[in-house]
Amino acid sequence: MPRIRTVALVAGVALLTRRAMRRRIEASPLWPLPALEEPISGQPRSRALRLRVARHETVADGVVQLRLEGTDLPPWQPGAHLDIxxxxGLVRQYSLCGDPEDSSSYTVATRLIPADQGGRGGSREVHEQLGEGAEVEVRGPRNRFPLADAAAYVFVAGGIGITPILPMLRAVEAAGAHWRLLYGGRSRASMPFLEEVEKLGGAGRGQVTVVAEDEAGLPDLAAFLDGTPQGTAVHVCGPEALMDAVDAVLPDGCSLHLERFTPRTSTDGNAAFEVELRRSGRTVAVAADTTVLAAVRAELPNTAYSCQQGFCGTCQQRVVEGEIDHRDELLTDDERADSMLICVSRARGERLVLDM
Known part of the structure; x- marks a missing residue:
């Protein structure tokens, strides 16, 4: 039986009785990612909220948890995230890991990523500047990593990747579903929510396997997944190498649901094109292996941007001429008619004209 890779789009309040709309997806949104084959559009932008940091606490080595309080907050389902x-002015996406029934607060957690490990400063701001009592603007929640509707579940989390999976574990346990979790990390001290995860596994129908690299090396994914029955939904969040490793040994008949930390770097199918900057009187070349944003900033270095993922909207620009290849997860259908996010979207032809 061929492998099935699907994403279930959830609706309503029941977590495990929703209908699944099946379509292939290579990634979900909390981390930099490529475009979906079928972009989701037509949804209104999430309204911005001003929330207060009610709690800022360390929950593992290098990991802090924030409790953001407000009133009558928009609801969310497991797998959802906030834009913070x-x-x-940087915009970053963080998974919600608290209780969906709590309408007075959102809980997120983030690991500090040093600059020499690819960090761009966002996690350091969370750790050092969002102390208790601070106010912060958030947008959302939005969900591109929803809990699938399945007969049984397998979860694989790497390090901070446990954050979107934790509410999923609570939900499937409460529903009485069978589930298994493989939770890996550099060390037990670096793995957030480890105690709660192990309690969940010992109290109900779930089974938890913890693999700390400093104790046991890397997990044997093939052995862990061996014997997984057809129809099982496999949800994975973690580094790129973990994504690829699970994909390589996914049992036939299981559905794979991914949330990536880093983008795929392949530019297969991309073509070079030109972008005219009408108000500036300049034309820039956009190569197949670069973005419109990068090409424009070489000429106009003050061009605003933030997430570089197609989620925050900072780099939205009006398009005067040309056909757009939209690859974002933000713009509505009306906005797509005459604008684009230049960090991810491209031209369908040989030329675009921007009102810049």
Missing amino acids: VLPS
């Missing part, structure tokens, strides 16, 4: 506007 940091003090510098």
